Amino acid sequence: MQDFTTKTELVAYLSKIAKEKTIGFIPTMGALHQGHLSLIEESKEKCDITICSIFVNPTQFNNERDLVNYPNTINADLEKLEELSCNVVYIPAIEDLYENKETAKTFDFNSLTTSMEGKFRPGHFIGMATIVEKLFNIIQPTIAFFGQKDLQQLQIVKALVKQMKSTIKIEGMPTIREKNGLAKSSRNKLLSESAKKEAALIYSCLYYCKNNKKKGITELKYHIQNQFEQHKNLKLEYAEIVALNTMQPIEGWQRENENAICIAAYHSGVRLIDNIIL
Numbered sequence: 001m002q003d004f005t006t007k008t009e010l011v012a013y014l015s016k017i018a019k020e021k022t023i024g025f026i027p028t029m030g031a032l033h034q035g036h037l038s039l040i041e042e043s044k045e046k047c048d049i050t051i052c053s054i055f056v057n058p059t060q061f062n063n064e065r066d067l068v069n070y071p072n073t074i075n076a077d078l079e080k081l082e083e084l085s086c087n088v089v090y091i092p093a094i095e096d097l098y099e100n101k102e103t104a105k106t107f108d109f110n111s112l113t114t115s116m117e118g119k120f121r122p123g124h125f126i127g128m129a130t131i132v133e134k135l136f137n138i139i140q141p142t143i144a145f146f147g148q149k150d151l152q153q154l155q156i157v158k159a160l161v162k163q164m165k166s167t168i169k170i171e172g173m174p175t176i177r178e179k180n181g182l183a184k185s186s187r188n189k190l191l192s193e194s195a196k197k198e199a200a201l202i203y204s205c206l207y208y209c210k211n212n213k214k215k216g217i218t219e220l221k222y223h224i225q226n227q228f229e230q231h232k233n234l235k236l237e238y239a240e241i242v243a244l245n246t247m248q249p250i251e252g253w254q255r256e257n258e259n260a261i262c263i264a265a266y267h268s269g270v271r272l273i274d275n276i277i278l
């Protein structure tokens with residue numbers, strides 16, 4: 001595996017790759033787990049060259065403590081990438097991607113950014129889009145792989161590529177979970193074993209919605225609130241049933257697979273998100 005810390009070196013390497021080779025790209029913030037690795041594996045299957053970036057992007061953090069506490073397991077990450085025969089890892093310093101004092105760009109993604117993560121993490125998505133656009137421009141992948149775990153992010157990246165008038169294909173991949181249903185997440189490393197057990201409530205609420213669509217949206221949201229009230233270590237931030245194309249709350253079901261139930265909740269100060277498409 002080749003590793004690069006500057007975009008200049010990476011671009012020099014990319015310029016030597018034959019034009020007909022396909023490039024798969026997986027942007028990450030490190031602390032890699034099976035969720036990330038499933039994206040690498042898919043890219044290895046589908047593309048000639050697989051590139052993973054590891055960069056904790058400061059402009060997408062609206063909470064300084066979250067940024068400072070973000071787990072860093074770089075040596076283990078490199079071993080995992082090596083094991084999967086990832087071809088390239090790009091691990092830039094902040095200065096390689098941001099000019100001095102540069103902040104996030106402005107974007108307009110309409111309704112996609114105003115609900116849920118956009119509402120509770122102001123600035124998060126423009127920070128995310130800023131870095132993803134930069135990485136796409138440097139790497140110019142054939143396919144970029146993103147997890148459905150971050151569903152709103154996935155929809156925004158698809159919109160970003162359209163706005164960029166880019167040919168990059170965005171592939172959304174299923175959420176990888178722990179045995180108890182808890183979605184794998186780098187932030188899970190900050191949870192105790194008992195917290196991880198309790199946090200499985202998020203998945204059981206999502207799963208309940210999947211199996212009880214007939215009860216209707218109001219009743220399902222009420223069920224979730226009720227469940228969280230009974231589990232005092234978990235604090236529900238939102239539970240929203242949204243249309244996939246707008247990411248806005250709906251009052252009645254759209255067609256099969258065009259709705260999603262999305263939850264954000266805290267356990268011991270750690271923020272967890274998850275969703276299921278309905």
Ligand code: AMP
Pocket residue numbers: 027028029030034035036038039145146147148149150173174175176177183184185186
């Ligand atoms: P992150 O390092 O959290 O920025 O995530 C990098 C990529 O991995 C994003 O596209 C995420 O959606 C994806 N990802 C994170 N967790 C999972 C998971 N449990 N299953 C599948 N993909 C995931």
